[in-house]
């Protein structure tokens with residue numbers, strides 16, 4: 012199943028820069044592993060915001076939830092998930 016996911020990142024102002032950089036590096040490693048195995052199919056920055064739109068290609072809701080809740084930045088994100096269905100006008 013395909014899911015469009017918007018992630019808005021809100022790092023607390025009182026988090027040290029060192030801690031924030033560590034979590035961002037962990038996030039990068041985590042996301043690149045999923046991009047390489049094909050489950051994180053797209054990752055796009057929203058212009059002018061600390062947000063991204065991503066497309067995940069996973070088996071079901073439970074797998075997506077497991078992956079999203081494992082994000083190192085998960086405690087500092089607002090996440091909106093939109094399940095995608097095939098459009099009837101999609102050309103074969």
Ligand SMILES: O=C(O)CC1=CCC(=O)O1
Nearest residue numbers: 020038039042061062063
């Ligand atoms: O910077 C972001 O939008 C959060 C994020 C998702 C994957 C990643 O490496 O950073």
